[in-house]
Amino acid sequence: MFKRLLCILVAALIPCAALAEYTMAGYDEANTYRTWSTNKFFQRMEELTGVHFTYQQYTKAEDWEKAKAAMQAGSADLPDVLFKAHLTSADCLALRERGVLVDLKPYLAENCPNLTALLAAHPDYERAITLPDGSIAALPAITEQPMQNCLWLNREWLSNLKLDIPATAEELTAVLRAFKEQDPNKNGRKDEIPLAFIGAFDLKFLGHAYGLIANDYNLRAVDGQAEFVPLDASFRPFVEWLWQLFSEGLLDPTGFVTSDAIRTVEKENATNVYGGMLTTVPTNFLPAAWMGKYAVEPPLTYEGQAIYRDLGSGLLRGTFAVTTACDNVAEVLQWVDRFYTEEIYILASVGVENVDYVVDGDGTWRMTSAATSNTYFTGDTLITSGTTPPGLVTESFQRRYYEPTVAQLSDEIARVNAAAVQPFPYYTLTAEQAAFIAPLQSRIGRLVDESISRWVLGDEPISDESFARFEQELQDAGLTEFMAFWQDILEGINK
Numbered sequence: 001m002f003k004r005l006l007c008i009l010v011a012a013l014i015p016c017a018a019l020a021e022y023t024m025a026g027y028d029e030a031n032t033y034r035t036w037s038t039n040k041f042f043q044r045m046e047e048l049t050g051v052h053f054t055y056q057q058y059t060k061a062e063d064w065e066k067a068k069a070a071m072q073a074g075s076a077d078l079p080d081v082l083f084k085a086h087l088t089s090a091d092c093l094a095l096r097e098r099g100v101l102v103d104l105k106p107y108l109a110e111n112c113p114n115l116t117a118l119l120a121a122h123p124d125y126e127r128a129i130t131l132p133d134g135s136i137a138a139l140p141a142i143t144e145q146p147m148q149n150c151l152w153l154n155r156e157w158l159s160n161l162k163l164d165i166p167a168t169a170e171e172l173t174a175v176l177r178a179f180k181e182q183d184p185n186k187n188g189r190k191d192e193i194p195l196a197f198i199g200a201f202d203l204k205f206l207g208h209a210y211g212l213i214a215n216d217y218n219l220r221a222v223d224g225q226a227e228f229v230p231l232d233a234s235f236r237p238f239v240e241w242l243w244q245l246f247s248e249g250l251l252d253p254t255g256f257v258t259s260d261a262i263r264t265v266e267k268e269n270a271t272n273v274y275g276g277m278l279t280t281v282p283t284n285f286l287p288a289a290w291m292g293k294y295a296v297e298p299p300l301t302y303e304g305q306a307i308y309r310d311l312g313s314g315l316l317r318g319t320f321a322v323t324t325a326c327d328n329v330a331e332v333l334q335w336v337d338r339f340y341t342e343e344i345y346i347l348a349s350v351g352v353e354n355v356d357y358v359v360d361g362d363g364t365w366r367m368t369s370a371a372t373s374n375t376y377f378t379g380d381t382l383i384t385s386g387t388t389p390p391g392l393v394t395e396s397f398q399r400r401y402y403e404p405t406v407a408q409l410s411d412e413i414a415r416v417n418a419a420a421v422q423p424f425p426y427y428t429l430t431a432e433q434a435a436f437i438a439p440l441q442s443r444i445g446r447l448v449d450e451s452i453s454r455w456v457l458g459d460e461p462i463s464d465e466s467f468a469r470f471e472q473e474l475q476d477a478g479l480t481e482f483m484a485f486w487q488d489i490l491e492g493i494n495k
Contacts, residue, residue: 019046020331025056025079027064027086032386033379040381041348051335053081071100071323078325081332084387085138087318089428092137095321102322102329103135111333114340118142118392125315128426132492138321139336143314143393148416149205151195151297153276157184158295168300169209169241176250179275187271195245195276196252198259200449202278203242203456205309209300210238213309213423217441218448219486220423224494226486228479229423230448236467242456256453260285280311281409292405296412299419310420320390339391346397349384356381364402424486425493437485443477 028034036042036055046052056079058064064086070076072094087095095101108116119126122142129136153165153175161182166172176194178184185192197203207213207229214220214229221227229235245251252258264285265272272290279285282294299306320336322329338344350357351371359365371377378385384393399407429437451470454460 019050019052020328021052021054022080022326022328022332023056024053024081024083025058025067026082026084026387027058027061028084028383028386029061030059033376034383034386035379038380039383040351041383044347044352045335045338045344049335049338051331068095071095072098074098078323080323080326081336082138082321082323083319084383084389085318085321086387087138087321089131089317090431090434092318092321093131093428093430096131096133096135096137100323101137102324102326103137104139104322104329104333105130105134105136107329107333108136111330112139112337112340114337114392115139118340122314124422124426127493128315129317131428132430138318139390141316141319141388141390141393142340143316144395145393145410145413145417146310146312146314147280148308148413148420149202149278149280149311150413150416151206151276151278152282152294153297154179154184154272154274154293155295156293157275160184160186165295165297166300167298168302169206172209172297172300173241173245173250176245176275177248180249184275185272191271191273192275193252193273194250195278196263196274197255197278199256200452202255203452205278206242207235207238208306208308209302210234210241211302211305211307212238213307213421215309215423216445217424217486218445221425221490224490226424226483226490228474228483230451230474231471236462239452239455240462242452243458243462246456247458251456256457265290292408296409296416298415306419307421308416308419310422313422313426315426316388319388336390339389341392342394342397345392345394348389348391349382349393350397351381360402364400365397366402425490427489427493429489433485433489437482440478440482440485444474444479444482447473447477 024036028036036053036057042053042055056067058067067076068087068091071078078100092101096103108119125140125142129138129140131137151172157163157179158165158175161178161184163175163178164171166175179192179194180190183190183192204212204214211234212229212232218229219226220229242251246253254263260279265287268287268289270287272286272293274286276297277294281291283291299308322332326332339348350365350367353359355368356371356377357365357367371381374380383389395410399410401407447470451460451473455462455466460466
């Protein structure tokens with residue numbers, strides 16, 4: 001008895017190992033219904049790592065912008081880290097210049113082995129997160145299988161009409177004509193919409209059928225030169241093809257005036273009128289139960305090659321940063337480096353095995369009834385919804401989900417990703433550069449999209465005169481300055 005009491009007294013005199021404590025600030029919008037201070041993911045990370053945070057969570061975008069501005073102005077007490085930081089390149093540059101953010105580059109090799117391995121495998125990712133002065137102010141989110149804005153075709157209709165997946169623009173035209181004329185939904189009415197889209201943005205993703213890919217600025221880089229794609233020789237034939245599709249009723253007649261909110265189908269038993277669509281996933285506006293009815297169209301070939309415009313690549317910059325208030329940069333980097341593993345991706349996006357999800361005997365997994373019956377499970381337990389956190393979104397675990405349509409979706413998106421390329425390299429603009437190019441892009445981008453719309457709708461004839469006028473309007477809008485700017489940016493990247 002005496003020995004037992006002595007042991008208890010000795011144990012009580014030994015100080016408990018203190019948790020490392022830091023402050024974290026960041027943005028997670030209110031509609032996630034997530035409170036960081038009570039969220040189970042952060043509690044579980046604390047148990048795994050011994051690192052504790054107190055939280056400054058912003059739930060309104062305007063409040064987070066004000067907080068970043070206050071940090072830049074030096075009028076705010078700095079947190080130790082910024083998580084779900086939503087930092088633009090201009091934010092990173094400004095916060096570095098004002099001594100707010102730490103240059104993380106010297107710390108990565110020693111403290112972030114998982115991220116360092118990913119950057120070594122993707123040198124363009126490291127270039128993307130490196131600022132012009134050579135520093136790294138913020139860490140990214142990396143996705144193994146990024147979503148693309150794809151052409152989805154109704155596989156049931158293809159089967160009903162005994163049609164193959166098209167491989168060229170001409171074959172796609174034939175398929176859409178069959179969708180329109182041969183009653184593939186078998187309701188006895190010509191109510192089919194062969195191909196749905198929203199505006200010129202979606203239609204430009206069909207440009208790959210004519211060898212055309214461009215970023216949101218209508219640019220691509222070829223052999224060190226910045227090119228304006230709407231002036232390419234193939235652009236007019238592409239527009240003529242779109243006009244042909246629209247004039248034959250093969251494109252959604254409301255495509256220039258609609259939105260996903262307006263065209264959403266909610267009832268599973270509704271008549272399906274959509275033969276194809278340009279979107280990231282059909283469930284953006286169709287019932288989830290219809291997901292298996294659609295297949296991703298592999299990129300169409302042009303002159304024997306298939307090339308596709310990468311929508312967002314596998315990298316999102318500005319998700320995590322460390323401020324100069326932090327007295328142990330190495331420790332918080334070791335903490336965040338775990339996010340670049342499948343273990344923490346699963347914890348962040350699904351939860352804990354045998355608590356939140358279970359793995360069945362065949363290796364597939366599914367959520368537990370406790371998780372699926374909890375309306376607030378995602379907000380209470382996970383962190384991957386809302387603003388993007390740092391880390392790696394892995395593919396292999398998602399493929400093992402018990403519903404086979406998920407693996408099917410992954411396989412089909414993979415075929416598009418295999419052909420997807422960045423039209424223009426990653427770049428970083430200063431606040432001054434962004435302010436300079438914004439009005440030019442506004443004028444030129446609007447002119448391109450409105451011209452495409454007028455040509456496709458038939459409001460403007462496709463002729464030598466209309467294209468000459470288009471080119472003159474581009475020059476009047478400042479295209480020469482615009483292209484000189486992007487050529488300078490490209491040359492800076494190449495150096």
